Amino acid sequence: METPPKTDIAAALNRVLLTRKERLRSKNHWAGLAKIPTTTVLDAFKGSNSTIDTLTKLAEGAGMTLAxxxxxxxxxxEVQVKIRNTFRSWTIEDVDGLIRLLERRSGPRDSDAS
Structure with a gap:
């Protein structure tokens, strides 16, 4: 079984800063929003081993989840972010509708089939 590639935390932080520039403005500003020391943020951008707590605070400061x-x-x-943004706007009714559609497309289930 092939091991999935690791998430590059430094690349992720740089991409978040780039795509959310209006909110985050700079690494220093992001540190303030996350309520953590600027040095901690700078270390994370260098690829240092950041704790889950630090990454969670950075995510919250950026207005997003850790995931x-x-x-x-x-x-x-880019694909994953687009998918998350699409589904974030869905209501329970949208999800239920998709489930019903997929069930119809898959056809009736034959529970007696072997």
């Missing part, structure tokens, strides 16, 4: 922040470091981050 969303980490998605920016995946090789196909």
């Amino acid at each position: 969303e922040l980490l998605a920016h470091g995946d090789p196909d981050w």
Whole structure:
């Protein structure tokens, strides 16, 4: 079984800063929003081993979840971010409708089939 590629935290942080420049403005400003020392943010941008707590605070400062922040470091981050943004706006009714549509497309289930 192939090991999935690791998320590049430094790349993720740089991409978040780039894509959310209006909110974050700079690394120093982001540190203030995250309520953590600027040196901690700068260390994270250098690729230092950041704690989950630090990454969570950075995500919250950016107005996103930790999963969303980490998605920016995946090789196909643009696709993942687009998908997350699409589904974020969905209501329960939208999800239920998709489930019903998929169930109809898959056809009736034959529970007696072997």
